[in-house]
Amino acid sequence: MKRVTVINYGLSNLLSVRHALEHFGAEVRITNTPADVLAARALVLPGVGAFRDGMDGLRRLGLVEPIRQQAAAGVPLLGICLGMQMLFDESEEFGLHAGLGLIPGRVVRIPESDTDGVPQRVPHISWAPLWPAGGRADFAGTALAGVTPGQECYFIHSYEARPRQDAFRLADTRYGGRAVCAAAQRGSVLGTQFHPEKSGPVGLAILEGFLKQL
Amino acid sequence: MPKKIRLIARLDVKDANLVKGIQLEGLRKLGDPNAFARRYYEQGIDELLYIDIVASLYNRNNLSDIVRKTVDEVFIPVCVGGGLRSVEDVRHILSMGADKVAINTAAIKRPALITEVAEAFGSQCMVLSIQAKRSRTRPGSWEAYYDNGRAHSGYDVVEWAKRGVELGAGEILLMSVDNEGLQRGMDLELIEAVTAAVNVPVICGGGVGCGEDIVEAAAAGADAVACAAVLHYNKETVAELKEDIRTGGVEVRAV
Numbered sequence: 001m002k003r004v005t006v007i008n009y010g011l012s013n014l015l016s017v018r019h020a021l022e023h024f025g026a027e028v029r030i031t032n033t034p035a036d037v038l039a040a041r042a043l044v045l046p047g048v049g050a051f052r053d054g055m056d057g058l059r060r061l062g063l064v065e066p067i068r069q070q071a072a073a074g075v076p077l078l079g080i081c082l083g084m085q086m087l088f089d090e091s092e093e094f095g096l097h098a099g100l101g102l103i104p105g106r107v108v109r110i111p112e113s114d115t116d117g118v119p120q121r122v123p124h125i126s127w128a129p130l131w132p133a134g135g136r137a138d139f140a141g142t143a144l145a146g147v148t149p150g151q152e153c154y155f156i157h158s159y160e161a162r163p164r165q166d167a168f169r170l171a172d173t174r175y176g177g178r179a180v181c182a183a184a185q186r187g188s189v190l191g192t193q194f195h196p197e198k199s200g201p202v203g204l205a206i207l208e209g210f211l212k213q214l
Numbered sequence: 215m216p217k218k219i220r221l222i223a224r225l226d227v228k229d230a231n232l233v234k235g236i237q238l239e240g241l242r243k244l245g246d247p248n249a250f251a252r253r254y255y256e257q258g259i260d261e262l263l264y265i266d267i268v269a270s271l272y273n274r275n276n277l278s279d280i281v282r283k284t285v286d287e288v289f290i291p292v293c294v295g296g297g298l299r300s301v302e303d304v305r306h307i308l309s310m311g312a313d314k315v316a317i318n319t320a321a322i323k324r325p326a327l328i329t330e331v332a333e334a335f336g337s338q339c340m341v342l343s344i345q346a347k348r349s350r351t352r353p354g355s356w357e358a359y360y361d362n363g364r365a366h367s368g369y370d371v372v373e374w375a376k377r378g379v380e381l382g383a384g385e386i387l388l389m390s391v392d393n394e395g396l397q398r399g400m401d402l403e404l405i406e407a408v409t410a411a412v413n414v415p416v417i418c419g420g421g422v423g424c425g426e427d428i429v430e431a432a433a434a435g436a437d438a439v440a441c442a443a444v445l446h447y448n449k450e451t452v453a454e455l456k457e458d459i460r461t462g463g464v465e466v467r468a469v
Contacts, residue, residue, distance in 0.1 A: 015311040016285050023289075048313075049336035082336075112413065114215055121415045121437060123338045123384050126218060127260055127467035152467045154260075154291055156313075156338045158384070177215060198291050198313065200255070 002026045002214050005040035007067070007083075009047075009057035017046050017080070020197040024208045037066040042214050043075060046197075047082030051091040051107060051159070054082050055099065064100065071102050076188045078143075078210050084184065084191030085161055093159050103186045104164040110157070114176030124160075124175050127152040128194070130182050133169035142170060143190055143213060144183060146205030153182070153194035153203055161193065218465035219428065220260040220438035221455060223445055224419055225250060226267045227277060227296075233267065234446050236395035238345075238363035241267075244446055248283050254445060255288040257452035258469030262292045263387070263417075263440055265316065265343075267362050269297025278310045285311030295343050295387070300327070301334050308335065316387045318343035319360040322367045322374075325381055332382025341417070342383035346371040346404055347391040356404055363391045371404070372411045379412045386416045387440070393421030397443050400427055402434040409435030424450065425458020432464040 004026045006017055018028045021044070029036065037043065045067070047054050058064050071077050079087045088099045091107035099107070114120045129150045132138050139145050155173065161181045163169050170190070171183035183192045190210065196203035225247050226233050232250050233241040244250070251262055262284070266277045277294055284292060294307050295316030304315050321328050321342060332340040345363050346356040356371035367374075375386050388408050390401035400421040409416045418431050419440035428439045444450055450458075452469070459466045 013308050013311060013313055015282070015309070016289065016313070019286055020289055048339060049334075116215070118215075119413060121413060123414065125220070125338070125385065125415045125437070127220065156291070158338065195291075195313075197289060200258075200290055204289055 002042070002211050004028050004042045004044055004211070005036055006030045006044045006046065007037065007063060008032045009054065009061055009063065013048070014046060016197040017044060020204060020207050021211070023204060024211050026211055032061050032063070034062045034066040037063055037070060040070060040075060043067065043070060043077045045077065045079040045083035045086065047080065047086065049082060051082065051085055051093040051099070052095070052097045054086055055097055058086070067100060068102065071189050074188045076210070076214055077102070077190065079191035080197070081157065081193060081195055084193050085159060087184070087189060087191045088161050088163075091159060102189045103168050103184050103191065105162050105168065105184070107159050107161050110160050110180075111176065111178070115178060120176040123156055123158040124180075125156045126175070128155050128173040128175065128182070130171040130173060133172040133179070133181070134166050136170070139171070142185065143209040144171060144206055146209050147202060151202045153196065153199035155182075155194045157193060161191070216465050217432050219432045219436060219459070221428070221452065221459070221466055222261040222263050222417060222438055222440040223251070223254040223259045223452075224263045224265065224440040224442040226265050226442065227280060228266075228268050230276070230280065232446065234395065234443055237391060238394055247280050250446065251284050251288055254452055255290060258456065258467070259290065259452045260467050261290055261438070262288065263316065264292065264294045266296030278307065281307065281310045281312050293341055295341070301330050304331050304335065308339070314339050314341050314385070316341040316343040318345060321378065322358065322360045322369065325377065328378055328381040328383050332384065337382050337384030340383050341385045341387050342375070342378035343387040343389070344371055344375060345389050345391050346401070354403070356407075359391055372407050375408050375412050379414050383414065385414055386412060388416055388418050389440070390420030394419075395443055396421055397423030397449070399423065400431045402430055405431055405434040405436050409437070425455045426462060428455065428459050429462030429464050
């Protein structure tokens with residue numbers, strides 16, 4: 001039985017993540033305690049809402065250091081949407097705020113206009129394709145192995161992560177003519193800007209891929 | 215940039231039944247909403263929109279059980295509306311598995327609710343729902359209705375949409391009451407007016423009878439289109455609609 005611990009810091013719809021993981025036979029524990037996080041064999045950090053509120057939630061619960069320790073020990077960690085953004089060093093949302101610092105880079109606002117200078121919608125809400133990034137030709141050997149390049153996932157975000165090095169980009173999508181980081185990875189730490197639990201069969205294949213690596 | 219849209223199934227619910235009317239009147243019972251939701255998911259719909267259409271009259275939303283059952287096996291975004299009046303109401307329906315909430319009546323009565331919900335859960339969660347009816351007195355303008363089309367607010371739709379975005383709405387759900395249920399095409403002038411006035415995505419609904427209607431709505435500026443009757447009565451499947459949308463030169467998620 002694959003055991004997955006989902007971190008609940010009060011900001012998200014946990015039911016969908018739980019159902020999606022259970023869909024593949026995982027045993028899911030939802031927790032907000034440092035002890036449970038430290039005992040976890042695999043962690044999922046979901047999240048919607050503002051960066052500052054998310055980090056405040058983790059700090060208030062004393063979860064920042066336990067998450068960092070687990071990541072340093074190589075425990076698989078999947079951050080989703082805001083959970084992905086919090087993996088980075090910092091975010092510009094409502095002033096500059098420090099993140100978990102597990103993947104080097106910064107989270108910035110999506111530009112208000114596309115590369116033609118035409119105003120574009122923010123938040124970016126779309127089913128958008130995943131393309132291999134960071135010099136990859138495909139997703140083989142990663143949690144995204146079940147994804148054929150070009151398959152679409154559900155994005156809903158006003159800010160985007162900019163990894164400091166291309167090597168941390170696992171998948172990109174495009175919005176307004178620009179590359180947007182769709183998934184980032186550094187060692188056992190993985191983040192998806194899209195919601196795999198809301199991306200139909202393609203998203204489920206990604207969660208299955210994450211579980212397979214455990 | 216090529217235009218890409220989202221295709222959304224709108225499920226109006228009354229007393230645990232999926233219902234459909236014309237211009238929001240003369241409701242017909244169509245069956246178990248979960249069965250329809252599941253069918254549309256399997257056919258490749260991009261998103262579900264549940265509205266409890268009598269909730270605002272009774273001041274409560276009865277969709278908790280339906281939503282909870284839906285997200286057991288349906289892994290796409292679910293937006294829920296109808297009778298949500300407070301941050302606590304929103305928190306509850308999100309905990310049942312909803313990803314976003316659509317708020318109309320309570321936002322008209324107390325616009326500060328838009329800001330409260332956006333601050334508590336993020337603006338991407340706060341969808342301002344607008345029921346637009348053409349003004350008889352001022353041609354070329356629309357008035358926002360509430361209580362499922364029964365009551366008029368006196369708000370100009372375009373101004374209300376702009377204000378809603380300023381207050382924190384991350385998305386607009388724009389429905390034409392005039393065209394609703396007729397399946398004879400959408401109010402394209404309405405779509406143009408609202409999508410040009412705001413910089414957040416706009417879901418447009420009311421009047422879809424075929425894929426061509428959706429192509430026209432996309433050209434008018436719609437970012438997403440909500441369909442009901444055309445799907446509920448099996449006039450077209452999701453896949454057929456998407457095929458026609460692509461033929462019309464508009465991108466949509468592959469099934």
